[in-house]
Amino acid sequence: MNLRDLRYVCAVAEHRHFGRAAEACHVSQPTLSGQIRKLEVYLGVDLFERSNRIVRPTPVGEEIAARARILLQQAAEIERLAQAGRDPEAGALRLGMIATVAPALLPLCLPALRRRFPRLHPGFVEDLTDILLRRLADGELDGAVIATDPGDAGLKCLPLYSEPFLVAMPKDHPLATAERVAVADLKSVHLLLLTDGHCLRDQALEVCAMAVPPGQIDTSATSLETLVNLVGAGLGLTLVPALSVRPGWSTDPGIVCRPLDEAAARREVRLAYRTGFPRQSLLQQVAATIREVVPTALVTPGE
Amino acid sequence: MNLRDLRYVCAVAEHRHFGRAAEACHVSQPTLSGQIRKLEVYLGVDLFERSNRIVRPTPVGEEIAARARILLQQAAEIERLAQAGRDPEAGALRLGMIATVAPALLPLCLPALRRRFPRLHPGFVEDLTDILLRRLADGELDGAVIATDPGDAGLKCLPLYSEPFLVAMPKDHPLATAERVAVADLKSVHLLLLTDGHCLRDQALEVCAMAVPPGQIDTSATSLETLVNLVGAGLGLTLVPALSVRPGWSTDPGIVCRPLDEAAARREVRLAYRTGFPRQSLLQQVAATIREVVPTALVTPGE
DNA sequence: TAAACTCGATAGCTTAAACCTATGCATGAA
DNA sequence: TTCATGCATAGGTTTAAGCTATCGAGTTTA
Numbered sequence: 001m002n003l004r005d006l007r008y009v010c011a012v013a014e015h016r017h018f019g020r021a022a023e024a025c026h027v028s029q030p031t032l033s034g035q036i037r038k039l040e041v042y043l044g045v046d047l048f049e050r051s052n053r054i055v056r057p058t059p060v061g062e063e064i065a066a067r068a069r070i071l072l073q074q075a076a077e078i079e080r081l082a083q084a085g086r087d088p089e090a091g092a093l094r095l096g097m098i099a100t101v102a103p104a105l106l107p108l109c110l111p112a113l114r115r116r117f118p119r120l121h122p123g124f125v126e127d128l129t130d131i132l133l134r135r136l137a138d139g140e141l142d143g144a145v146i147a148t149d150p151g152d153a154g155l156k157c158l159p160l161y162s163e164p165f166l167v168a169m170p171k172d173h174p175l176a177t178a179e180r181v182a183v184a185d186l187k188s189v190h191l192l193l194l195t196d197g198h199c200l201r202d203q204a205l206e207v208c209a210m211a212v213p214p215g216q217i218d219t220s221a222t223s224l225e226t227l228v229n230l231v232g233a234g235l236g237l238t239l240v241p242a243l244s245v246r247p248g249w250s251t252d253p254g255i256v257c258r259p260l261d262e263a264a265a266r267r268e269v270r271l272a273y274r275t276g277f278p279r280q281s282l283l284q285q286v287a288a289t290i291r292e293v294v295p296t297a298l299v300t301p302g303e
Numbered sequence: 304m305n306l307r308d309l310r311y312v313c314a315v316a317e318h319r320h321f322g323r324a325a326e327a328c329h330v331s332q333p334t335l336s337g338q339i340r341k342l343e344v345y346l347g348v349d350l351f352e353r354s355n356r357i358v359r360p361t362p363v364g365e366e367i368a369a370r371a372r373i374l375l376q377q378a379a380e381i382e383r384l385a386q387a388g389r390d391p392e393a394g395a396l397r398l399g400m401i402a403t404v405a406p407a408l409l410p411l412c413l414p415a416l417r418r419r420f421p422r423l424h425p426g427f428v429e430d431l432t433d434i435l436l437r438r439l440a441d442g443e444l445d446g447a448v449i450a451t452d453p454g455d456a457g458l459k460c461l462p463l464y465s466e467p468f469l470v471a472m473p474k475d476h477p478l479a480t481a482e483r484v485a486v487a488d489l490k491s492v493h494l495l496l497l498t499d500g501h502c503l504r505d506q507a508l509e510v511c512a513m514a515v516p517p518g519q520i521d522t523s524a525t526s527l528e529t530l531v532n533l534v535g536a537g538l539g540l541t542l543v544p545a546l547s548v549r550p551g552w553s554t555d556p557g558i559v560c561r562p563l564d565e566a567a568a569r570r571e572v573r574l575a576y577r578t579g580f581p582r583q584s585l586l587q588q589v590a591a592t593i594r595e596v597v598p599t600a601l602v603t604p605g606e
Numbered sequence: 607t608a609a610a611c612t613c614g615a616t617a618g619c620t621t622a623a624a625c626c627t628a629t630g631c632a633t634g635a636a
Numbered sequence: 637t638t639c640a641t642g643c644a645t646a647g648g649t650t651t652a653a654g655c656t657a658t659c660g661a662g663t664t665t666a
Contacts, residue, residue, distance in 0.1 A: 276354030
């Protein structure tokens, strides 16, 4: 049995005339007759009663035609669904972001994404890089904004922006007097870090060319916000990604941020996705949109 | 798009593996891959994400597979429906009967039909021959028990039984003394008839070789029962089909029935049906069943 | 009563497409 | 590096859906 066969049955049931039904189906009358006959043999029932002048559906034929009509409507529905799905800028797009990016980037890119892709329903998840990458690989996410090379096979990246680290310190800290901070000076200060798993923790340590300072585990924070408050309380210094710096910090917790003298003290923020993901062109446009809303100084040439 | 294609989509969505899905569909892997690819091109959407080691339905693919599953179930339902309809002894069978047959024949044949065709749901309509034949031709009835040649093109008949007419008269009527009544004697009696349209009226007149007796129109009855009561009241004589004779008549209205000396004074009761009717074999068995329950003396050799 | 007409069925052929086997190619594991 | 896995591609075969032409039963018209 076939969708075509069912179309033929419906046509004959409607027109009660093989010739006109064939015309409606855009096939010749013998073709339609043959297919109907074949279906009748296959089903083992007569669907139509062909007395000489008139064609009449049998009770079974009537019932089958009625159900076939419904079925064909649903088939058409599926095609319409596909048509809607053909628009890659429509539907849900599930994105992940690492915790040191999301609070700074979301307020910037969300309005832009809404404007640029009005039919898109973006969803956001904030988590550690490893967890985001696992969910991405599992198909739970369509993309993830991270700051490290995913390395993982089957994933690719689109560059978003290159973000320098700033040193955050209390207003009255000795290093705050200079315009820039020398990386070498950081070795002698008390560096506050995020908890394990945050890429920013590892990157901060790398910039300072330090291993985990023993005995500092108690000062690990779970968010940049907390970290900055700890700095304001005079517990130490920390590195803050440029995009996360807030003007309010200087007035409220009394924090100043100074750039480093090392140009390499930065992180590359990128959008990771599965190589097989079918809406890659959408992701490229999403990446472009994000680059547009990030301060131009940070944006890398892009793909 | 095709039912087969949808089956393939469901299989891949379920197994998440082209090879195993192909196996489940009893086709080779390239065949299945090709068909899926073709459907994707036709629909204009990727249904599956083939990253190297894993196959995953896209959101659209997932949705389409879910709907396809429902659709395929309904298609299977149609086939099951046909299978049930394949049994010609099941379902409704709409039969008509003329009014001078139904009251006598129904009580005889209904129990037998129920026993012989337990899955059949026979329905009965009692009306005049012409109306029954029109409804038969229109497809509102599947068969009609009548006592005349339908003549109408497109209809055929199965013989049921050959029914002699008896003369019904009051107990004390002069003709009641003889064992048989001579047809010639009927010319001089007052013959009571059914209203116009009943075949029995025409046949009674034919037996008596009479035209409509003028001035007798007021004595026309609409049922045999009434006619017999009129006879009992002494208003005249009438012809009664053998099967309609009731033993109670001799005690209650005081009627006797006598056979005629003319063997041709009878009617041929038959089952008419459309030549194109698909369940003719069922009708033949129904006719045979009716012949079995009619007193053997009346039954004709049959088809 | 014959001729024309209607309409579904049949015959014979053509073409499209579904299917097969064999092979390629990319990726991940030993 | 080699092997294994798994989907895609290539080329050829077969099924079946399609066509035109024609038949034949049953009506209608002349």
